Amino acid sequence: MPHEGSSHEARADTPTPHRAHGLNSTVEILRCPVCAGPLSVDATSLRCPAAHSFDIARQGYVSLLDGRSGALRADTAAMVAARARVHDAGFFGAVVDSVARRAAEFASGLARPVILDAGAGGGHYLRAAVDAGAAAGGVERSSVAGIGIDLSKYCARAIARGPHSLAAIVADVWRGLPVVDDAVSVVLSVFAPRNAPEFARVLAPDGALIIVSPGPDHLAELIEPMGMLRVDSAKSARLHAALDDGFELVDESPLRYTASVDAATVGDLVAMGPSAFHSEEADIRSRADAFAGTGRVPVTVSVVMTTCRPARGRHPGQRRTDS
Numbered sequence: 001m002p003h004e005g006s007s008h009e010a011r012a013d014t015p016t017p018h019r020a021h022g023l024n025s026t027v028e029i030l031r032c033p034v035c036a037g038p039l040s041v042d043a044t045s046l047r048c049p050a051a052h053s054f055d056i057a058r059q060g061y062v063s064l065l066d067g068r069s070g071a072l073r074a075d076t077a078a079m080v081a082a083r084a085r086v087h088d089a090g091f092f093g094a095v096v097d098s099v100a101r102r103a104a105e106f107a108s109g110l111a112r113p114v115i116l117d118a119g120a121g122g123g124h125y126l127r128a129a130v131d132a133g134a135a136a137g138g139v140e141r142s143s144v145a146g147i148g149i150d151l152s153k154y155c156a157r158a159i160a161r162g163p164h165s166l167a168a169i170v171a172d173v174w175r176g177l178p179v180v181d182d183a184v185s186v187v188l189s190v191f192a193p194r195n196a197p198e199f200a201r202v203l204a205p206d207g208a209l210i211i212v213s214p215g216p217d218h219l220a221e222l223i224e225p226m227g228m229l230r231v232d233s234a235k236s237a238r239l240h241a242a243l244d245d246g247f248e249l250v251d252e253s254p255l256r257y258t259a260s261v262d263a264a265t266v267g268d269l270v271a272m273g274p275s276a277f278h279s280e281e282a283d284i285r286s287r288a289d290a291f292a293g294t295g296r297v298p299v300t301v302s303v304v305m306t307t308c309r310p311a312r313g314r315h316p317g318q319r320r321t322d323s
Contacts, residue, residue, distance in 0.1 A: 022167035023062060026145050029183040033066040060160035061168035064178040073277055074152035080122055082271035087124045091259050095303055098255055099125050100132035102307060103186045106208040107133030113144050113185040118173050119192020120148035123159035123166060177202050200246035203310050213239060215302030225291040228275045247308035256302045263292035
């Protein structure tokens with residue numbers, strides 16, 4: 001939370017330059033969530049000219065919440081751990097690779113590409129996109145800036161402690177992104193909340209928005225036996241309606257495949273997502289064991305990757321208000 005006019009003394013948990021490097025290299029495109037002023041970084045905090053100050057956690061992330069986020073649920077430590085295990089098992093590997101390749105198409109060739117993942121989770125898609133952008137452009141990885149934003153401090157911790165120097169920020173996508181106008185090359189929104197007006201505001205005129213949303217049969221085999229939430233049939237229509245003002249559709253690419261998983265991964269697929277808010281961990285594991293037993297079961301991955309660009313003729317700085 002912000003502190004006005006606060007002072008900071010050196011302390012044992014002060015982030016090292018390595019830990020805060022992602023913030024050091026992106027601070028020029030961040031802005032104060034309270035007054036929208038520019039931010040500067042020192043050893044312990046981000047600070048704006050109006051004396052709003054935001055402490056850098058010892059794990060290397062910063063919270064830029066403005067105090068208005070209300071009662072929205074953020075991912076728990078258990079959810080973040082379950083998601084990490086699912087990614088480590090390679091379940092979403094083809095989705096990660098597709099997102100990374102698409103992001104690289106728009107990031108390569110730019111002098112200083114900036115990739116922002118809004119609702120970044122543990123940063124798996126962001127890391128892959130930054131790596132792919134650097135490889136496609138034939139530049140050092142440090143030449144591509146990566147910013148991961150999530151409402152969960154546990155997600156931010158995972159982003160900050162990863163192998164790359166990513167800026168890890170706790171913020172509420174619905175309350176606005178703490179990023180200056182027209183500064184981002186690629187915005188990623190993977191299974192995450194979508195604030196289209198804010199995405200339009202922060203994207204450069206030649207930037208791109210890449211959205212990954214679940215298809216109607218995503219994880220279909222798990223819905224009934226695991227008591228998971230169904231994909232809303234109106235989800236696609238709402239997405240297109242939200243993007244109509246401010247974006248032009250480039251293309252939509254469906255991706256569908258079946259993976260063979262064991263009971264532990266079945267449980268993690270439930271425990272990593274919103275269904276976990278409605279079930280006890282023990283119940284999830286019991287259901288997973290009953291469903292998969294000691295063998296493996298097929299589970300469908302079905303997603304749609306939607307790529308958009310800011311609408312032509314958009315006047316820089318002219319944006320819709322947050323709805």
